[in-house]
Amino acid sequence: MSKIVGKSVDRVDGRLKVTGEAAYTADMPIENLTYGVVFQTTIANGKVIQIDTSAAATAPGVIDIITYKQTPSLIKVPFFSPGKTQPTKKDDNIYYNGQHLGIVVAQTLEQAQTAADLIKIISEAAPPTTTLAQAEIFEPETLNFGIMPGKITRGNIELGKAQADILVQEVYSTPMEHHNPLETSATIAMWEGDNLTLYETTQGISATQRAIASVLDIPQENVRVISKYLGGGFGCKALLRSHTILCAIAAKRVNRPVKVALERSQMYTSCGYRSQTQQHLTLGATKEGKLTVITHTGTSLTSQFEDFVEPVGAATTMMYACENLEVKYRLGRINAGTPTFMRGPGEATGMFALESAMDELAYALNIDPIELRLRNHADIDPHTGLPWSSKSLKQCYQKGAEIFGWSQRNPIPRSIQEGDFLIGWGMASATFPSNSGSASVKVEIFASGEVKVQTGTQDIGTGTYTVMSQVAAEALGLSVQFELGDSNYPKAPITGNSITVGSVSPAVHKAAIAARDRMIEMAIEDANSPLYQSQAKDITVESGQIFLKQNPSQRDNYTDILRRQGLASLEVTEQTSPNPESKNYSKHSFGAIFVEVAVDELLAEIKIRRCVGVYSVGRILNLKTARSQVVGGITWGIGMALMEKTVMDANQGRIVSANLSDYLIPVHADIPNIEVLFLEEEDAYVNALGTKSLGELPIVGVAAAISNAVYHATGKRIRDLPITPDKLL
Incomplete structure (x- = not known):
């Protein structure tokens, strides 16, 4: 039984964060630092005629001003590009309001900001395309880097409709949304000769290393990317952004370190967003409730120069057993940056x-x-035909219903009332794929007793420091110092798509076990060791001690073993890759979310009163951080359902809610007690430790559960998010 893994261990970096000792990118104490401020377009469509920098150039403290005309060629794909990437501008066209045009570098931040305000951008404006109704719609052949086809069909759609006793055909819509991490994006760039060091707010240090090297046309080994702490990412820090490129170019030109920290308002135009969607969905079923047809057409928006699709049908293809299905995508171009x-x-x-x-x-x-969901439960993946690596969705329904008291629900809308409040119950399913990538980890045990575990992953606030420390400590039998966030460390994948734990923890475990076994081997081969000529299978480790299971008094320790060998340390590096056998299985996490709402009948104000989430995500490595992920995801789902929406001025193409006053997100008063339960689940195929995706799963289904609860309470079906009082009145 695990002594550490799976337990509710406090964050190992918690004290550093609450005391302010954890240095985030913009906090790094760099000598001789200068400050960069990016200047941007103020119209959404047109052409740059002239950039007048004369007043800015003579402003106090200004060191350099760089415009897009002075940047190197950016033809090379920087990273994850679905099309005609333009990280910074190389032509005179203006594609969206807030597009980066260049950077001002000055001795202080205030001087750089003042100079940026003095720059005059003379442009020729044209009417922008800002809405779905205005956009020219097309159907992409593939989605986002070719990872999915633009249309998926199985069975016979017309036959499925003909077989249906009931057809539900409706349109559902979601607005443009922004990530709003607590920490805004920032970069510090510094050169030593031909070598570039980037302190960067990134979800992928190795990916950023590759990307910036490609853009600047320098060897990858000449770039070092460091990101020790990240104040959230959620996707907006996954890709290389133009402010990072401009910062690196500026640092080279001024021959001093340069820091660029985006303002909150700039985050709305510089780092991507979730696209608005319009979804036409048809469900057909027999009177017994068996699905005969599903069609799901998703229309989303993208930029004028790049194709990015919000893949709304990804889960539709595999969620329910249905022989006849069609999922297809449509895109419309508007004058906005590229979604992400x-x-x-x-x-x-x-x-x-x-x-x-x-x-x-x-x-x-x-x-x-x-019951309807149970009647259409997919016993195998209907999209691929593969068996599930593991699936406990039925048990999620059962346990969630039991905890929530679902059996007491009167299904008739408006049947529960408490004073002026209408009470409603709703539920929904949740799913997310469980993928993984290759990762390498180095373990070094020192004769001093210290142990370092290093890998080039990131901790975006999810608890990676803590979870990986647990995995390594349990395997080695003593506490470790886990280090991440440096591209000089062994490579690990990007922190996104919920793959970090599934990718990195097996590598940490493998490297730690290899180091432990090497130490045991050294002991049993050493005539001066109390364990000399013992059998490795009879030995265990705990609290830094290596001893015989049947005779714990016969023991050695890491420090003495190394010193007798005359070694300052022992170093082991191991790599893991996805299990080849896992290709024969469909790997997903699942869950069920139950919600109770109270709707003020007079004011149409919605209060979330209860949330119960039950999830099957394989092996849990840290119960506390896992629960934290779920609470955060459900909280975001509440925001998505009730308040989050990016508002754009349709005439100017300018985002008018580019701040945390106008872009509404939940606060403590909006969130009820959230009850979270994880089901025990073993998965022998997903990865060596049996962990499945968790980070993104909890947001899935929450908006639907709330919408369904609002309908149960009021009898009004709101298909357009967010569900605001005006839509209920």
């Missing part, structure tokens, strides 16, 4: 539509929503 990944990309938005439609179908058939 945002927590639960595709699943969060698409499952709002699918799970709302399932609730509508349940009412049309007079079948309990859980």
Whole structure:
């Protein structure tokens, strides 16, 4: 039984964070530092005629001003580009309001800001395209780097419709949304000769290293990327952004370190967003509740120069057993930056539509929503035909219903009232793929007793420092110092798509076990060791001691073993890759979310009163950080359902909610007690430790569960997020 792994261990970096000792990118104490401020367009469509920098150039403290005309060629794909990437501008066209045009470098931040305000951008404006109705719609052949086809069909759609006794055909929509991490994006760039060091707010240090080297046309080994602490990312820090490129170029030109820290308002135009979606969804079923057809057409928006699709049908293809299915995508170009990944990309938005439609179908058939889902439970992945590596969704429904008291639910809308409040109950399913990548880890045991474990992953606030420390400590039998966030460390994948634990923890475990076994081997081969000529299988480790299981008094320790060998340390590096056998299985995490709402009948104000989330995510490595992920995801789902929306001025193409006053997100008063339960689940195929994706799963289904609860409370079905009082009145 695990002594450390799986327990509710406090964050190992918690004290550093609450005392302010944890140095985030913009906090790094760099000598001789200068400050860069990016200047941007103020119109959404047109052409730059002239950039007048004369007043700015003579302003106090200004060291250099760089415009897009002075940047090197950026033809090379920087990283994860689906098309005609323009990290910074290389032509005179203006594609969106807030597009980066250059950078001012000065001795102080205030001087750089003042100089940036003095720059005059003379431009020729044209009417922008800002809405879905204005956009020219097309159907992409593939999605986002070719990872998915633009259309998926199985069975016979017309036959499926003909077989249906009931058809639900509705349109669901979600707005443009922004990530709003607590920490805004920042970069510090410094050169030593031809070598570049970047302190960067990134979810992928190795990916950023590759990307910036490609853009600047320098060897990858000449770039070092450091990101020790990250104040959230959620997708907006996954890709290389133009402020980082400009910062690196500026540092080279001024021959001093340069820091660029985006303002909160700049985050809305510089780091991507979740696209608005319009989703046409059809569900057909027999009167017994068996699905005969599913069609899901998702329309989302993208920039004028790049194709990025919000994959709303990703979960639709595999969620329910249905022989006849069609999922297809449409894109419209507007004058805005390119959308990007945002927590639960595709699943969060698409499952709002699918799970709302399932609730509508349940009412049309007079079948309990859980029972309808059980009747259409997919025993194998209907999209691939593969068996699940593990799946406990039925148990999630059962346990969630039991905890929530679902059996007491009166399904009739408006049937529960408490004073002026209408009470409603709703539920929805959740799913997210469990993927992994290759990762390498170095373990070094020192004769001093210290142990360092290093890998080039990132901790974006999820608890990676803590979880990996637990895995290594349990394998080695003593505390470790876990280090990450440096591209000089062994390579690990980007922190995104919920793959970090599934990718890195097996490598940490493998490297730690290899180091432990090497120490045991050294002991049993050493005539001066108390364990000389013992059998490795008879030996265990604990609290830094290596001893015989049947005779604990016969023991040695790491420090003495190394000193007798005359070694200052022992170093082991190991790599793990996805299990080849896992290709024969469909790997997903699942869950069920139950919500109770109270709607003020007079004011149409919605209060979330209860949330119960039950999840099957394989092996849990840290119960406390896992629960924290779920609480955060459900909180975000509440925001998505009730308040989050980016507002753009349709005439000017300018985001008018580019701050945390106008872009509404939940606060403590909006969030009820959230009850979280993880089911025990073993998965022998997903990875060596049996862990499955968790980070993005909890946001999925929450908006649908709330929407379904609002319908149960009021009898009004809101298919357009967010659900605001005006839509209920």
